[in-house]
Amino acid sequence: xxxxxxxxxxxxxxxxxxxxxxxxxLKTFVAQMFVIPSESMEKTLEISDRVVAVKMVHxxxxxxxxxxxxxxxxxxxxxxxxxxxxxxxxGVLPASGNQYLVKRLIGLPGDHVVCCSTAGRITVNGVELxxxxxxxxxxxxxxVKPSEAAFDVVVPAGRMFVMGDHRxxxxxxxxxxxxxxxxxxxxxxxxxxxxxxxxxxxxxxPFDRWRTFSVPTTFASVPAATAAPPALxxxxxxxx
Numbered sequence: 001x002x003x004x005x006x007x008x009x010x011x012x013x014x015x016x017x018x019x020x021x022x023x024x025x026l027k028t029f030v031a032q033m034f035v036i037p038s039e040s041m042e043k044t045l046e047i048s049d050r051v052v053a054v055k056m057v058h059x060x061x062x063x064x065x066x067x068x069x070x071x072x073x074x075x076x077x078x079x080x081x082x083x084x085x086x087x088x089x090x091g092v093l094p095a096s097g098n099q100y101l102v103k104r105l106i107g108l109p110g111d112h113v114v115c116c117s118t119a120g121r122i123t124v125n126g127v128e129l130x131x132x133x134x135x136x137x138x139x140x141x142x143x144v145k146p147s148e149a150a151f152d153v154v155v156p157a158g159r160m161f162v163m164g165d166h167r168x169x170x171x172x173x174x175x176x177x178x179x180x181x182x183x184x185x186x187x188x189x190x191x192x193x194x195x196x197x198x199x200x201x202x203x204x205x206p207f208d209r210w211r212t213f214s215v216p217t218t219f220a221s222v223p224a225a226t227a228a229p230p231a232l233x234x235x236x237x238x239x240x
Contacts, residue, residue: 032197033204034066034100040164040172041102044134044213050205051102053198061124062219063199065105065162070195071181071188073101073171100197103172104134107161109193110225112154115147115174122146122163125225130218136166144168151177154234159190178240186235 036049044064045051053066107113107124114123121128135143144167151174155161164170173189181188202212 032066034102034197036102037100038169040166040170041104042136042166042169044165045102045200045203046209049203049209051200052202052204054201055198057199057201059105059196059199060215060219061105061108061111061222062215063105064102064213065199066100066102066197067162067191067195068197069099069101070192071176073176073191074099101162101191102200103162103164103170105160105199106163106173107153107155108225109155109157109159110227110229111161112152112225113161114152115150116145120145124219124222127222129222131216133216133218134165136168147174149174150238152236153177153186153189154230156187156190156233157229157231158193159187159229159233160193160196161190174237177235177237184232186233186237186240189235190233 032053032055033050034053036045036047036051039047041064051064051066059065106122106129112123112125117123117128119128122131123129129146131146132143135146137143147163147167153161161173163172163174173191176189177186179186179188200213203209
């Protein structure tokens with residue numbers, strides 16, 4: 001009897017360990033679930049939505065991406081529950097919003113991003129973006145402005161320019177254009193490419209909000225940058 005109980009316990013432990021290893025490998029190399037921490041991506045994504053970022057798919061301009069907060073955009077997080085952090089680490093629970101952000105990728109290294117054109121639109125490498133399909137709608141059905149603040153930037157090497165879909169509620173790249181990081185003014189506005197965890201391909205939960213995501217068609221006409229990206233950001237912002 002004792003041997004059977006010991007054998008059952010040992011088998012259970014092996015199953016749990018194997019399951020955790022598989023979950024960790026899937027999270028690390030295939031896909032990972034994240035929790036939306038704020039209203040910055042409304043109405044595309046709501047607070048507490050669970051989204052799936054795919055690790056094996058390359059990101060493009062226009063993708064919704066998850067990236068690690070390597071520039072200190074988020075406030076210091078309170079101490080985490082150790083069990084919760086362990087389950088997040090192995091992929092059993094979705095990663096919380098304490099160290100990750102979710103935004104739309106607007107500019108890649110070398111891209112010239114400007115707001116706004118005479119038509120009131122963001123331009124990337126001289127091409128206007130039609131963002132009505134995803135920008136947050138006003139009460140009358142019209143979309144919010146692409147940006148209340150004017151700016152003209154060239155994205156530096158190894159960096160990116162990101163914006164939330166709810167532009168009036170998103171402390172994104174625009175918000176940090178005047179901030180200093182590592183002794184360089186404006187560098188804090190451009191998260192590193194290396195911080196990207198993957199493009200978001202689905203909203204998995206709640207189930208009534210299930211949907212998949214792809215790159216909006218307006219980004220298809222944006223050409224590649226014509227010059228090598230600068231080592232440091234080039235910024236002309238009205239509020240700096």
